[in-house]
Amino acid sequence: MALNIIWMAFFVIAFIIALCKLIFLGDTEIFKLLADGLFDSAKSSVMDVALPLAGTMVFFLGLMNIAEKAGAIQKLAKWMNPFLSRLFPEVPANHPDMGQMVMNFSANMLGLDNAATPFGLKAMESLQSLNPEKEKATHAQIMFLVLHTSGLTIIPLTIISYRLAAGSHDAASIFIPCVLATIGTTLASIIMVGCYQKLKWDKVLIGWLLGLIALMFFVLIGVNALAPNQKEILSKVAGNGLLLFIIIGIIIGGAYKKVSVFDAFIEGAKNGFDVIVKIIPYLVAMLVAIRVFRDSGAMQYILNAFTYLIQITGMNTEFIGALPVAIMKPLSGSGARGMMLDIFQTQGPDSFVGKLASIFQGSADTTFYIIALYFGSVGIKKVRYAIWAGIFADIIGVVIAIFIGYTFFK
Secondary structure (H helix, E strand, C coil): CHHHHHHHHHHHHHHHHHHHHHHHHCCCCHHHHHHHHHHHHHHHHHHHHHHHHHHHHHHHHHHHHHHHHHCHHHHHHHHHHHHHHHHCCCCCCCCHHHHHHHHHHHHHHCCCHHHHHHHHHHHHHHHHHCCCCCCECCHHHHHHHHHHHCCCCCCCHHHHHHHHHCCCCCHHHHHHHHHHHHHHHHHHHHHHHHHHCCCCCCHHHHHHHHHHHHHHHHHHHHHHCCCHHHHHHHHHHHHHHHHHHHHHHHHHHHHHCCCCHHHHHHHHHHHHHHHHHHHHHHHHHHHHHHHHHHHCCHHHHHHHHHHHHHHHHCCCCHHHHHHHHHHHCCCCHHHHHHHHHHHHHHHCCCCHHHHHHHHHHHCCCCHHHHHHHHHHHHCCCECCCHHHHHHHHHHHHHHHHHHHHHHHHC
16 A cells, blocks of 8 residues: 555656656656656666566576575575574474575675575565465565665675766775664664564574674675775675675585586576566656656755755754765665765765765665565555655664764775
């Protein structure tokens, strides 16, 4: 119900704003702009999002099938079971879905978005098999989605690459701030959703959370001790190197377990196209609505309202220039990325606004896109509290990012 209202609201608000621009401002091009954007985004939803995703889905679902037949996913689930079983009490102990979720979280932490999506869709499919009401999201599915939207990253590889391409002389300066922002967002998401779902906060769950905090702390200390050029090398090598290591490890491990790796890969890969066919309508619906909403100028009006309210409080407003990235990120990852790159061009990647925009880009994920993609892939229509939980996680990420940005760069 909530998703239906939001989807309709995007179109209605965009139309009302366009009508007002035509009547009061004489903007005769506004409806053409919206119509062109509608057709362009409908096309790009398939050509630029769904089809490129198909190749990734085919490849990684093939690998997942090898890992599953070799028993790797089951072992991974068993190892992480004490922690995940408390976050996902609805999922049976040692269920393969636990391992698939870990694979998704691991890919996210390495900043490997393309690898994370197939693992996440596979995990959502497994969670759906445990769902007694197929059109209604379960607690476990919502917890997984919100953790995914929190965007936990320990190697912000993509953002550093964009900064380097924009001519940054200090591309890795946002390494530690991005990591801290995503850690804070993820922990806040776990606490928020966990309290709503009335999870059992026992010594094991608290111990794991403290252990993760300690692990990240020592990683941050170690990375912070590196020279700037060493941080850049680490960001380039670690994420991609670990990805290749995982791929080769799965293939060799499957062969060691006497799995026919090629046949298993083909068997799993065939499912990739089935998933893509399922999600295309959801992607088109959501991405078109977001594009129309943005082209109407609604996003700029929201930004102006935020600016006005912040100025009234007397707060430092230097961060406002980076807010378009934060506002756009829950709606469109490509839109937020475009705004970040625009800031790099106009104000420089090493400016305060440029660095803060980089942190915004890395401190959360695209909530509405993920809801449409993940729930759409399994036919979930009643998303329950997933939207407000995801948005709240985004807001927490923005607040933490602003605080960290001022701490590091001011």
